[in-house]
Amino acid sequence: MTRRLRTGVLISGRGSNMSALIEAAGRPDFAAEIVLVLSDWPDAAGLVAARAAGVTAKAIDYRCFSAREAFETELHGQLAGAGIELVCLAGFMRILSPKLVERWSGRILNIHPSLLPELRGLHTHERALAEGRREHGCTVHFVSAELDAGPIVAQARVPVLPGDDADTLASRVLHEEHRIYPLALEAVARKLLAAERPAI
Numbered sequence: 001m002t003r004r005l006r007t008g009v010l011i012s013g014r015g016s017n018m019s020a021l022i023e024a025a026g027r028p029d030f031a032a033e034i035v036l037v038l039s040d041w042p043d044a045a046g047l048v049a050a051r052a053a054g055v056t057a058k059a060i061d062y063r064c065f066s067a068r069e070a071f072e073t074e075l076h077g078q079l080a081g082a083g084i085e086l087v088c089l090a091g092f093m094r095i096l097s098p099k100l101v102e103r104w105s106g107r108i109l110n111i112h113p114s115l116l117p118e119l120r121g122l123h124t125h126e127r128a129l130a131e132g133r134r135e136h137g138c139t140v141h142f143v144s145a146e147l148d149a150g151p152i153v154a155q156a157r158v159p160v161l162p163g164d165d166a167d168t169l170a171s172r173v174l175h176e177e178h179r180i181y182p183l184a185l186e187a188v189a190r191k192l193l194a195a196e197r198p199a200i
Ligand code: GRF
Pocket: 011, 013, 014, 015, 016, 017, 018, 090, 091, 092, 111, 112, 113, 138, 174, 177
Protein backbone atom coordinates (compact mmCIF):
# COMPACT_ATOMS: atom_id res chain seq x y z
CA MET A 1 0.00 0.00 0.00
CA THR A 2 1.25 3.48 -0.85
CA ARG A 3 2.60 5.49 2.03
CA ARG A 4 0.42 8.39 3.13
CA LEU A 5 1.53 11.34 5.19
CA ARG A 6 0.56 11.08 8.86
CA THR A 7 -1.44 14.22 9.54
CA GLY A 8 -2.79 15.78 12.74
CA VAL A 9 -5.55 18.38 12.96
CA LEU A 10 -5.76 21.02 15.72
CA ILE A 11 -9.17 22.46 16.52
CA SER A 12 -10.91 24.57 19.14
CA GLY A 13 -14.56 24.36 18.11
CA ARG A 14 -17.08 22.80 15.76
CA GLY A 15 -14.45 21.37 13.42
CA SER A 16 -16.25 21.59 10.10
CA ASN A 17 -12.95 22.04 8.25
CA MET A 18 -11.54 19.10 10.19
CA SER A 19 -14.51 17.01 9.02
CA ALA A 20 -13.88 18.07 5.41
CA LEU A 21 -10.25 16.95 5.76
CA ILE A 22 -11.22 13.63 7.36
CA GLU A 23 -13.76 12.97 4.62
CA ALA A 24 -11.30 13.76 1.83
CA ALA A 25 -8.59 11.66 3.46
CA GLY A 26 -11.03 8.76 3.51
CA ARG A 27 -10.25 8.27 -0.17
CA PRO A 28 -7.60 5.55 -0.44
CA ASP A 29 -5.63 7.52 -3.06
CA PHE A 30 -5.44 10.69 -0.90
CA ALA A 31 -1.82 11.54 -0.04
CA ALA A 32 -2.49 12.23 3.65
CA GLU A 33 -4.23 10.27 6.40
CA ILE A 34 -5.75 12.01 9.40
CA VAL A 35 -4.54 10.02 12.40
CA LEU A 36 -5.01 12.46 15.28
CA VAL A 37 -7.22 15.39 16.25
CA LEU A 38 -6.26 17.57 19.22
CA SER A 39 -8.30 20.35 20.78
CA ASP A 40 -7.20 22.96 23.32
CA TRP A 41 -10.78 22.94 24.59
CA PRO A 42 -12.41 19.76 25.97
CA ASP A 43 -15.93 20.78 24.94
CA ALA A 44 -15.07 21.26 21.27
CA ALA A 45 -17.84 19.68 19.19
CA GLY A 46 -15.21 18.65 16.66
CA LEU A 47 -13.81 16.07 19.10
CA VAL A 48 -17.12 14.19 19.00
CA ALA A 49 -17.26 14.40 15.20
CA ALA A 50 -13.67 13.14 14.87
CA ARG A 51 -14.33 10.12 17.11
CA ALA A 52 -17.54 9.36 15.22
CA ALA A 53 -15.41 9.28 12.06
CA GLY A 54 -13.03 6.81 13.72
CA VAL A 55 -10.15 9.23 14.33
CA THR A 56 -8.33 9.38 17.67
CA ALA A 57 -9.28 12.73 19.25
CA LYS A 58 -7.96 14.18 22.50
CA ALA A 59 -8.29 17.41 24.43
CA ILE A 60 -5.27 19.20 25.82
CA ASP A 61 -7.07 21.68 28.04
CA TYR A 62 -4.96 24.84 27.92
CA ARG A 63 -6.45 25.94 31.27
CA CYS A 64 -4.55 23.11 32.97
CA PHE A 65 -1.20 24.63 32.02
CA SER A 66 0.47 27.50 33.81
CA ALA A 67 2.05 28.92 30.68
CA ARG A 68 2.00 28.59 26.91
CA GLU A 69 5.36 26.84 26.91
CA ALA A 70 4.08 23.97 29.06
CA PHE A 71 0.94 23.66 26.92
CA GLU A 72 3.04 23.57 23.76
CA THR A 73 5.43 20.99 25.21
CA GLU A 74 2.44 18.69 25.71
CA LEU A 75 1.07 19.52 22.26
CA HIS A 76 4.40 18.80 20.60
CA GLY A 77 4.76 15.58 22.61
CA GLN A 78 1.34 14.32 21.50
CA LEU A 79 2.03 15.13 17.86
CA ALA A 80 5.52 13.65 17.86
CA GLY A 81 4.35 10.61 19.85
CA ALA A 82 1.73 9.85 17.20
CA GLY A 83 4.33 10.14 14.44
CA ILE A 84 2.64 13.19 12.96
CA GLU A 85 4.42 14.60 9.91
CA LEU A 86 2.08 17.45 8.97
CA VAL A 87 -0.27 19.55 11.11
CA CYS A 88 -3.43 21.28 9.91
CA LEU A 89 -4.83 24.10 12.03
CA ALA A 90 -8.60 24.15 11.57
CA GLY A 91 -10.20 26.82 13.70
CA PHE A 92 -7.48 26.43 16.33
CA MET A 93 -7.69 29.58 18.45
CA ARG A 94 -4.22 29.61 20.11
CA ILE A 95 -1.35 31.53 18.64
CA LEU A 96 1.65 29.22 18.40
CA SER A 97 5.00 30.42 19.69
CA PRO A 98 7.85 31.07 17.24
CA LYS A 99 9.68 28.17 18.91
CA LEU A 100 6.93 25.64 18.10
CA VAL A 101 6.47 27.04 14.60
CA GLU A 102 10.20 26.66 14.01
CA ARG A 103 10.15 23.05 15.24
CA TRP A 104 7.43 22.26 12.70
CA SER A 105 8.75 24.52 9.99
CA GLY A 106 7.12 23.84 6.62
CA ARG A 107 4.82 21.32 8.26
CA ILE A 108 1.94 23.41 9.65
CA LEU A 109 -0.96 24.62 7.50
CA ASN A 110 -3.74 26.98 8.52
CA ILE A 111 -7.00 28.07 6.94
CA HIS A 112 -7.90 31.72 7.32
CA PRO A 113 -11.24 33.26 6.33
CA SER A 114 -9.98 36.12 4.16
CA LEU A 115 -7.99 36.72 1.01
CA LEU A 116 -4.61 37.09 2.68
CA PRO A 117 -2.66 39.31 2.93
CA GLU A 118 -5.93 41.27 3.31
CA LEU A 119 -7.77 41.09 6.64
CA ARG A 120 -5.38 39.22 8.89
CA GLY A 121 -6.63 38.46 12.41
CA LEU A 122 -10.17 38.02 13.75
CA HIS A 123 -13.69 39.07 12.64
CA THR A 124 -12.81 39.03 8.97
CA HIS A 125 -16.41 38.83 7.70
CA GLU A 126 -17.56 41.81 9.76
CA ARG A 127 -14.52 43.80 8.63
CA ALA A 128 -15.03 42.88 4.96
CA LEU A 129 -18.61 44.19 5.20
CA ALA A 130 -17.68 47.30 7.19
CA GLU A 131 -15.04 48.20 4.61
CA GLY A 132 -17.53 47.77 1.76
CA ARG A 133 -15.45 45.10 0.04
CA ARG A 134 -17.01 43.50 -3.03
CA GLU A 135 -14.89 40.39 -2.83
CA HIS A 136 -13.90 38.15 0.06
CA GLY A 137 -12.68 34.59 0.47
CA CYS A 138 -10.34 32.21 2.24
CA THR A 139 -6.70 31.21 2.20
CA VAL A 140 -4.72 28.10 3.11
CA HIS A 141 -1.18 29.04 4.07
CA PHE A 142 1.89 27.69 5.82
CA VAL A 143 2.15 28.92 9.39
CA SER A 144 5.06 31.23 10.11
CA ALA A 145 6.05 33.08 13.27
CA GLU A 146 4.16 36.16 12.06
CA LEU A 147 0.37 35.74 12.37
CA ASP A 148 -1.51 34.93 9.12
CA ALA A 149 1.56 35.77 7.06
CA GLY A 150 3.17 32.51 5.88
CA PRO A 151 3.44 31.38 2.24
CA ILE A 152 0.08 30.91 0.53
CA VAL A 153 -0.89 27.46 -0.76
CA ALA A 154 -4.45 28.03 -2.03
CA GLN A 155 -7.13 30.72 -2.14
CA ALA A 156 -10.77 30.91 -3.14
CA ARG A 157 -12.78 34.07 -3.82
CA VAL A 158 -16.47 34.71 -3.20
CA PRO A 159 -18.54 37.80 -4.00
CA VAL A 160 -19.93 40.00 -1.24
CA LEU A 161 -23.60 40.28 -2.20
CA PRO A 162 -26.08 43.06 -1.47
CA GLY A 163 -27.95 42.22 1.75
CA ASP A 164 -25.13 40.05 3.12
CA ASP A 165 -24.58 40.00 6.85
CA ALA A 166 -21.63 38.38 8.61
CA ASP A 167 -23.45 35.03 8.80
CA THR A 168 -24.43 34.76 5.14
CA LEU A 169 -20.97 35.86 4.08
CA ALA A 170 -19.29 33.45 6.52
CA SER A 171 -21.30 30.53 5.20
CA ARG A 172 -20.42 31.37 1.56
CA VAL A 173 -16.75 31.52 2.55
CA LEU A 174 -16.97 28.33 4.66
CA HIS A 175 -18.30 26.40 1.68
CA GLU A 176 -15.10 27.34 -0.17
CA GLU A 177 -12.93 26.54 2.88
CA HIS A 178 -14.25 22.99 2.84
CA ARG A 179 -13.39 22.74 -0.86
CA ILE A 180 -9.86 24.18 -0.86
CA TYR A 181 -8.44 22.87 2.43
CA PRO A 182 -8.47 19.22 1.28
CA LEU A 183 -6.99 20.27 -2.09
CA ALA A 184 -4.20 22.18 -0.34
CA LEU A 185 -3.50 19.34 2.09
CA GLU A 186 -3.31 16.86 -0.77
CA ALA A 187 -0.91 19.09 -2.73
CA VAL A 188 1.40 19.73 0.24
CA ALA A 189 1.36 16.07 1.32
CA ARG A 190 2.25 14.93 -2.21
CA LYS A 191 5.15 17.36 -2.30
CA LEU A 192 6.49 16.23 1.08
CA LEU A 193 6.22 12.58 0.07
CA ALA A 194 7.89 13.21 -3.27
CA ALA A 195 10.78 14.96 -1.51
CA GLU A 196 11.49 11.70 0.36
CA ARG A 197 12.18 9.78 -2.83
CA PRO A 198 15.73 9.96 -4.06
CA ALA A 199 16.00 11.20 -7.63
CA ILE A 200 17.02 8.37 -10.01
C1 GRF B 1 -13.09 28.81 9.90
O1 GRF B 1 -13.79 29.89 9.39
C2 GRF B 1 -11.62 28.99 9.68
O2 GRF B 1 -11.31 29.69 8.53
C3 GRF B 1 -11.20 29.79 10.87
O3 GRF B 1 -11.98 29.33 11.94
C4 GRF B 1 -13.20 28.75 11.42
C5 GRF B 1 -13.24 27.35 11.93
O4 GRF B 1 -14.45 26.70 11.61
N1 GRF B 1 -9.78 29.68 11.10
P1 GRF B 1 -14.58 25.14 11.79
O5 GRF B 1 -14.26 24.84 13.26
O6 GRF B 1 -13.62 24.48 10.87
O7 GRF B 1 -16.00 24.84 11.47
